[in-house]
Every structure is written in structure tokens, then in C-alpha cells.
Amino acid sequence: MQAQDNERLVRVGPGTPAGNLFRRYWQPAVLSSELPEKDGAPVRLRLLGEDLLAYRDSNGDVGIVDAFCPHRRAPLFFGRNEECGLRCVYHGWKFDRNGDCVDMPSEPVGTPLQARVKIKAYPAIEKAGLVWVYMGPREAMPPAPDYEWLRAPQSHRFVSKTLENCNYLQALxxxxDTAHVSFLHRDTTDHSMSLAAADGAPRLDVEVTDYGYNYVSTRNIGADQRYVRLYQYIMPAQQMRSNVLGHTGKRPKVPKIDGHIWMPIDDHTTWVYNFMYSYDASVELDEAYALDYETRSGxxxxxxxPGTFALKQNASNDYEVDRDLQKRGVFSGIRGVNTQDFALQEGMxxxxxxxxxxxxxxDKAIVTMRRLLLDATRVVENGEAPRGLDPQKHSSIRAHDDLLPQTVDWRERFAQDALARW
Known part of the structure; x- marks a missing residue:
């Protein structure tokens, strides 16, 4: 990859090619649970290199606004969240979630200044336990996202987030990267079969779509059987994968699909939103099961x-790598699949x-993703719409995986299983 193309993709601040691309999509801004009450404390946000605040107003609606008052740039984090607006405690200027100044008590009554003063504000909606924000041009705002996991009922869905100290692109x-699972996440200490470990050189097929692409990894499991896993990449930075069989080849208690959205905080840090949902209406995804999965992932x-979304196992303690454990069968010597990923991605x-x-x-899927993103930055520069904005293009897709005989066409076998049901 040429250095100039790398720069085009990794810089996400205002006015950058990738930053302008990300701003054309609805993006996760904060967990709904971080704003638990009306008129509660605002939450500091940094998204795509911009310092913002999120708050829930008196009506329960979420506002996402500039972190600083336009009067003298005082921090609105210390503001009073009251009567459907955020009031700066420096001079009392108050702004609603649309960015309008609704009170200016330090100026004469009826001052025309009040109508002229605005604060930067972005549209926000809530879906599936997340607050979504649109930071692009209003005239180009797309419909709200409609991924299947957003439609799954709360009883069948779980969402969390973690802080990763690297650029979004290497995290994405x-x-x-399906091949790394055969090595980085290999663990022979549990004495169970690992489908990924059985074949460390999977064959990849990538099919570009209107929303990004789907890709299939195929691993040979013995002479007559292969493990086929269908993934979805949804632009600009979402991955969806199936766990019908789970890591060991056994069908888990909850038949689920999971994935991530990587939301750039700035050029050097990323929010990783982790979602999972049961695709079977008869099997709920209870919180205890989800938290157990999160714990096993690290x-x-x-x-x-405490009080953060940052891992205790981090670069400052070498992710608590255990060299003896590494010799005994955990390939990396690091506990927790998620922690293993962070160690390598942040360590770059x-x-x-x-x-x-x-x-x-x-690396075929990675190369295709980079090309799609590079093309999309140029599409936006030309004033056109990039892939993935139309919910109808991504609302019916899901991931799937299964063991198949060598002679069976995965496309025929997966035809119905790869369609959304929620």
C-alpha cells in the first residue's frame, strides 16, 4: 500500500478524506446506558477528532453538541442540564439539542444576538441500546441504519464497548482477518477441537455488494468435511460473523451472531462496539450468558x-503475557481472545x-476492504453517495457458519440461513 493511500485512510479529523467518508454514515456515539436519566450529567465524547458532549434532556431525547460554549469557549461539561437544554455555568447561556440558544440572561432582554448564536449540534437517534449520531452534511443525511441486530428484541441482544488505543483501520x-484465528487464538489447554486450528490456511472468497462485501473462509476438516464461515463487512467499519458452531465445533447454548463496529475517536484511538444477538426467537440471550461470554473474551x-471502558490488561503491563502459559498451550500466552487482539493491534x-x-x-478480505474505502473517499469527494447508506441493502443480511461435506455447494446450503429473520 502506498504511503499516500495509507494517510488517506487513517486520518479521520474534519476535512480529511476518511473523516468526510465516516461522517456520511450514522455512527454509534455512546451506549444508551451511559445516559441513564433525564436531565442527568452530560458525557464527554470525542468522535472523529471532534470534542463533543452527549446529554439526555427533560423529554428523554439525546442531544450531541459541541463541548464548548460559543460565548467564551467555556466547557459545557460543567453545565446545568435543565428544562430541555444545557446551560453554561459561566454566564448562563443555554442551548437546546438542536443547537439553538434558548436563553441569554447575561445580555439585555430581546437582544438580537441570541438569534444569531448557535452551537454545533448533530442529529441523534436511539436504537438497540445505542445512541447513533450523524455528523455529515444535513442535505445528505441517509435513513437510519436497519441491521438485523438492531431489530432483535432486547431479550435477544447484548451490546458493549471497549477502548482501543490504535487507529480504527488496524482494528478493523x-x-x-480470519486466518489469525488459527494462531493467535489457539488454545490447546482446554482439550477441545478448534475448527480454526484444524486448518491454518483458509481459502477466501470475497463478493463485493452494495453495502460492502460478504466473504467466505473455507477450512478443510478431515478428508470429507470442511468448515465454511460466511462473514459480512458493512461499510465503513462493521463486521458481522456467525457462531452457529462456536469456536469448538459444538453448537452453543445460544445460537448467536456477533460482531463489532469500530468508531474512530481520533487518528490514534478507537471505540469498539461489540454486539451479539440470538437469531432464534425461541432462545433468549440473557445478560448472565452474555456477560460470561464477555468475561471469557477478556x-x-x-x-x-473502574469507571472506564479501558482494559486492565494493556500495554503498560504487556497484557499480562504469561510465558509459561504460552509453553503449555495458549499460543500467545495472553488470556482472553479480545485481549489477544488488542495486544497485537495496539502493539503495531x-x-x-x-x-x-x-x-x-x-489477506484478500483486507485488501478488498481497503480498496472499497479508498474508492469511497473519492466518491464522496466527487459529491456522490458511497456504498452502504441505503438500509434496504443491509437490512436482510446475516452471517452463517456450518460444517459441510466437500461436495456440497455452500451457496445453496446457506441460501436461507444467510437471510435475516428478525
Whole structure:
């Protein structure tokens, strides 16, 4: 990858090619649970290099506004959230969630200044336990997203988030890289079969679509059987994968699909939103089961620094790598799949110099993603709409995986299973 193309993709601040691209989509801004009450404390946000605040007003609606008052740039984090607006405690100027100044008590009554003063405000909606924000041009605002996991009932869905200290692109690439599962996440200490470990050189097929692409990894499991896993990549930075069989090849208690959305905080840090949902209406995804999965992944509540979404196992303690455990069968010596990913992705440095890479056949999905994003930045520069904005293009898709005989066409076998049911 040429250095100039790398720069085009990794810089996400206002006015950058990738920043302008990300701003054309509805993006996750904050968990709804972080704004638990009307007129409660605002939450500091940094999204795509912009400092913002999120707050829930007296009506229960969420506002996402500039972090600073336009009067003298005082921090609105200390403001009073009252009567459907955020009031700066410096001079009392008050702004609603649309950015309008609704009170200016430090100026004469009827001052024309009040009508002229605005604060930056972005549209926000709530779906599936998340507050979504649109930060692009209003005239180009697309319909709200409609992924299947957003439609799953609360009883069948779980969402969390973690803080990752690297650029979004290498985190996204880690999610799309199926070959690394055979090595980084290998664990022979549990004495169970690992489908990924059985074949470390999967064959990849990538099909570009209107929303991004789907891709299939195929691993040979013995002479007469293969493990086929269908993933979905939804632009600009979402991955959806299936766990019909789970890591070990056994069908888990909850038949689920999971995935991530990588939301850039700035060029050097990323919010990772983790979602999972049961695709079977008869099997609920209770919170205890979901939290157990999060804990085994290394991102459960006890794995986070209290009051934050940052991992206790981090670069400052080498992710608590255990060299003896590494010798005994955990390939990386690091506990927790999520922590293993962070160790490698953050360990690359906050921004990777991709001009130094040597890519192989199992990097096909990553290469295709980069090309789609590069093309999309130029589409936006030309004033056109990028892929993935139309909910009808992504509302009916889901991921799937299964064991198939060598002679069975996965497309025919997966035809119905890869269609959304919620």
C-alpha cells in the first residue's frame, strides 16, 4: 500500500478524506446506558477528532453538541442540564439539542444576538441500546441504519464497548482477518477441537455488494468435511460473523451472531462496539450468558479499569503475557481472545506504516476492504453517495457458519440461513 493511500485512510479529523467518508454514515456515539436519566450529567465524547458532549434532556431525547460554549469557549461539561437544554455555568447561556440558544440572561432582554448564536449540534437517534449520531452534511443525511441486530428484541441482544488505543483501520483489519484465528487464538489447554486450528490456511472468497462485501473462509476438516464461515463487512467499519458452531465445533447454548463496529475517536484511538444477538426467537440471550461470554473474551466488567471502558490488561503491563502459559498451550500466552487482539493491534503502534507490508492470499478480505474505502473517499469527494447508506441493502443480511461435506455447494446450503429473520 502506498504511503499516500495509507494517510488517506487513517486520518479521520474534519476535512480529511476518511473523516468526510465516516461522517456520511450514522455512527454509534455512546451506549444508551451511559445516559441513564433525564436531565442527568452530560458525557464527554470525542468522535472523529471532534470534542463533543452527549446529554439526555427533560423529554428523554439525546442531544450531541459541541463541548464548548460559543460565548467564551467555556466547557459545557460543567453545565446545568435543565428544562430541555444545557446551560453554561459561566454566564448562563443555554442551548437546546438542536443547537439553538434558548436563553441569554447575561445580555439585555430581546437582544438580537441570541438569534444569531448557535452551537454545533448533530442529529441523534436511539436504537438497540445505542445512541447513533450523524455528523455529515444535513442535505445528505441517509435513513437510519436497519441491521438485523438492531431489530432483535432486547431479550435477544447484548451490546458493549471497549477502548482501543490504535487507529480504527488496524482494528478493523484484525476483525476481518480470519486466518489469525488459527494462531493467535489457539488454545490447546482446554482439550477441545478448534475448527480454526484444524486448518491454518483458509481459502477466501470475497463478493463485493452494495453495502460492502460478504466473504467466505473455507477450512478443510478431515478428508470429507470442511468448515465454511460466511462473514459480512458493512461499510465503513462493521463486521458481522456467525457462531452457529462456536469456536469448538459444538453448537452453543445460544445460537448467536456477533460482531463489532469500530468508531474512530481520533487518528490514534478507537471505540469498539461489540454486539451479539440470538437469531432464534425461541432462545433468549440473557445478560448472565452474555456477560460470561464477555468475561471469557477478556472484556467483562472485571477486566475494565473502574469507571472506564479501558482494559486492565494493556500495554503498560504487556497484557499480562504469561510465558509459561504460552509453553503449555495458549499460543500467545495472553488470556482472553479480545485481549489477544488488542495486544497485537495496539502493539503495531497507533498507526501502521502499510507501505512496509508483505501481504498473502489470506489477506484478500483486507485488501478488498481497503480498496472499497479508498474508492469511497473519492466518491464522496466527487459529491456522490458511497456504498452502504441505503438500509434496504443491509437490512436482510446475516452471517452463517456450518460444517459441510466437500461436495456440497455452500451457496445453496446457506441460501436461507444467510437471510435475516428478525
Amino acid at each position: 483489519e484484525g476483525g476481518l 472484556r467483562g466488567p472485571d477486566h475494565l479499569i 503502534g497507533t498507526i501502521v506504516d502499510r507501505s512496509k507490508e508483505f501481504l498473502g492470499s489470506t
